[in-house]
Amino acid sequence: MRGSATSRRRRILVIDHDLGLVELLRGLLIDEGYQPLTGLVLDAVAGLPAGERPELIILDVQFSQLGPDAALLARLNGDAALALIPLLLTATDDKLLSRTAASLGRPRTAWIAKPFDLDALLREVELLLAGPP
Numbered sequence: 001m002r003g004s005a006t007s008r009r010r011r012i013l014v015i016d017h018d019l020g021l022v023e024l025l026r027g028l029l030i031d032e033g034y035q036p037l038t039g040l041v042l043d044a045v046a047g048l049p050a051g052e053r054p055e056l057i058i059l060d061v062q063f064s065q066l067g068p069d070a071a072l073l074a075r076l077n078g079d080a081a082l083a084l085i086p087l088l089l090t091a092t093d094d095k096l097l098s099r100t101a102a103s104l105g106r107p108r109t110a111w112i113a114k115p116f117d118l119d120a121l122l123r124e125v126e127l128l129l130a131g132p133p
Contacts, residue, residue: 009035010129013045013054016090025058028118034125045082054085056128058121061100062091077104086128088121090114 012034014025022038029036037054045053061073076082086108091097097111108131110124 009033010056011035011037011052011054012125013037013057015057016060018060021060025121028122029125032122045085048081050081053081056086056088056125057082058088058090058125060090062093062096073100073104077106086110086131088112088124088128090116 012029014022014029014036016022016025026036026038045057057076059076076087083106087101087104087106087110089097089101089109089111090113091100091111092114094111094113097113101109101111108128110128112121112124
């Protein structure tokens with residue numbers, strides 16, 4: 001179990017339109033010693049006390065054929081509580097991911113294109129969680 005190096009389970013919020021993928025990631029994260037959060041939306045996260053917020057957000061940015069939800073992305077940077085949480089962006093379009101990450105201008109943002117290798121996803125999770133707060 002890679003995520004069990006610490007005694008406290010790290011909280012990871014998974015937001016994706018594909019409920020099957022959410023469940024797959026939930027099981028994987030549990031197996032790796034993380035505490036996945038799958039029933040929250042960003043508005044709920046911003047209102048949580050600091051000790052209960054996720055330490056990483058895995059976010060599908062390709063909600064429609066038109067690309068990422070501009071209001072959602074603005075919310076990620078516009079809310080001080082959310083701006084501190086590292087992001088792992090996912091989508092099927094690698095160029096869209098690159099542009100979205102660059103437009104956010106957040107230092108603790110990575111992306112991985114779908115379909116992704118689960119070990120590669122876990123490496124990105126570990127790198128983002130190991131970075132400076």
